[in-house]
Amino acid sequence: MVRADAPQAKPSLIKKPAPEKSHRSMCPINLTLEKVGDSWSMLIIRDLMLRGHTGYQAFLRSEEKIATNILADRLSRLELNGLIVKKPDPADARKFIYSLTEKGADLAPLLVELALYSMKHERRTDMPKEVAAEMQRNKPIFVSRLIRANAPKSPVKRRKPEPRGAAEETLSLF
Known part of the structure; x- marks a missing residue:
């Protein structure tokens, strides 16, 4: 029996x-959309992958005019979901450089399909x-070149041979 005046255990x-x-x-579609399904997240991925933006101010200068609070939130979410890293x-x-992770670079086929759909x-x-x-x-x-250009460089990973006819070049899309 426990006495009423006995000291209580601390939580x-x-x-x-x-x-x-x-x-x-x-x-699988829902799981991906939960990570990158809003337009701002995909535009940030686009800016990293296709436009070479790496800094907060560069994202703010994009033509879509993202608000600072939304940008900060989406960068944080993308980092939390393992799609980008901040260094x-x-x-x-006082500033940070953002880059895609391998997981983020693997979104290249999705971005290409979105662009092709829009062009059609x-x-x-x-x-x-x-x-x-x-x-x-x-x-x-x-898509293969886009992924390779944006995936983090790893000294231990061996590169797969590029499909025949593909030229080595830097992508500058916009």
């Missing part, structure tokens, strides 16, 4: 791990004609 200060976030469903800028310790169904798109033509003509090679 544990050790935090239990948070339960895994519940998903609307385990459908201190060696030139200015929209009257006007703002993409250089030579890039659009290359994307349509050699989609698998284009």
Whole structure:
């Protein structure tokens, strides 16, 4: 029997791990959309992958005019989901440089398909004609080069041979 005036045990200060976030469903399309399904996240991925933007101010200068609070939130979410990494800028310790992870670079086929879909169904798109033509003509090679150009460089990984006919070059799409 416990006396009423007996000291009570203190609650544990050790935090239990948070339960895994519940998903609307385990459908693979839903799971991807939960990570990158809003337009701002995809535009940030586009800017990293296709336009070479790496800094906060560069993202703000994009023509879509993202608000600072939304940009900060989406960068944080993309980092939390393992699609981008943030490192201190060696030139200015107050700033950060953002880059894609391998997981983020693997979104290249999705971006290419979105661009091709838009070019097929929209009257006007703002993409250089030579890039659009290359994307349509050699989609698998284009995607492969895009992934390779954006995936983190790893000294231990061996590169797979590039499909025949693909030229080594730097992608500059916009």
